[in-house]
Amino acid sequence: MNLTQKHALTVTGRPDGQPVMFAHGFGCDQNMWRFVAPEFAGTHRVVLFDHVGAGRSDLRAYDDQRYSSLEGYASDVLEILHDLDLRDVVFVGHSVSAMIGVLAAIREPDRFAKLVLVGPSPRYIDDGDYVGGFGKADIEAMLESLDSNYLGWSSAMAPVIVGNADRPELGQELTQSFCATDPAIAKKFARVTFLSDNRADLAKLRTPALILQCADDVIAPSVVGDYVHEHLEGSTLVAMNATGHCPNLSAPAETVAAIKAYL
Template sequence: MDTSVLTRNNVRVFGQGTQPMLFAHGFGCDQNMWRYVTPAFADDYRIIVFDYVGSGKSDLSAYDPKRYSALAGYAEDVLEVIHSLDLTDVIFVGHSVSSMIGLLATNQEPERFAQLIMVGPSPRYINDPPYVGGFERKDIEGLLETMEKNYIGWANFLAPAIMKNADRPELSRELEESFCSTDPVIARRFAEATFFSDNRADLAGVRVPSLIMQCSDDLIAPFDVGEYLHRTMPQSTLRVLQATGHCPHMSHPEETIAVIREYLSGR
């Protein structure tokens, strides 16, 4: 077992089952976002959660700007975690951008995966008529600006921690409490990799059965996008949730758990 990857990606493994369920967080968060959902599966599955390099409590010194300027670099993180634990028959659960990261990983090594569960996925966020992604380029630039404005404050707070200021433990404690702790430069690159990505060409080649969890009234991944995915991906199941917004696993964990459970039992 390669422990360096496990440390690098802050991998946590728990649960009583044998089949692995690998939960991958989306942009802006870390593995904590899964904490309302994972306990429900811990009795029957082996749960693996992790932080992408650059997010949460991952090893920032392992951050490689080139690797993480495209989603393929994040997919490498996923595969490396899988290799380190030598996982097979993996149920991959990805939120938002992690749905596409998971898709890229399964396309690369389909033999490792059993199912792909996508929560609020979108293969492309920017409109490309007749394709409707929901956003124009300037909207994404608006997001980047909003992030930057917020990181002005956050960056000042995080700077000492990023510089690995070990002799000031109070800083790392504060950092632990701030789950969105991310270096602003890294966050911006992740945002660009996410929102400027176009994975439509990768959909048709998927070799793993998938569940598309489409929220009602999701501004980030509109209904048309879920339909498009279902139409394009072979062996896909589309479920429209009553949950609104983009983070049903946090806002509506019960429904999210029920839909995943139903899908897994139906195979």
């Protein structure tokens, strides 16, 4: 199976430009970057893709064993970079894709120039002194709810995740995106995402990273952004005015400006 079909791969922008790869979060697809990615097309080679199970990806490519951890998704990122023969890549990862990018860059640091981590979290569950934002019981209850009624969970959770209650259309869009994801795969990806623990991986990263931290982010609160910044050597932390967990949707101009200032 070719990777264009597997990941609904789209490559635009300047063929000779530095590559910028945008990776979407849980329940989303590459469409979530539609207000951000075009702003780089004049200067960069822009790479967009869907994780297997999301968007227009080929569901036949889903493999339980491969995607039982975030490493499988990191392998997909590296496969795409190999296939397109890309180096000096700026990887922009939203939510769980931030950690997927970290894992990929640890494995093949020569492929990456910089990482941009949008709302990253190395672990969602509180653990001793570590604050992830959720108790273990909270996550178990959420996964149980997701298992029993994925569509109901989506319509309840999406507006909370995106924040910006005064702009209900954003919550509606994320709900529709969740509902367009294959439910069986989404349930498995949710477990991999929300039960992951990548704290020990942060110290292994040698690629410079920008952390974009939103205000009032229930999924990755500011204390988590601070933790990532403290544990990623040479990282840059930007506290955004944007609220919620999806600044690529809610505040694309601020997101673009922060990334361009860093690059």
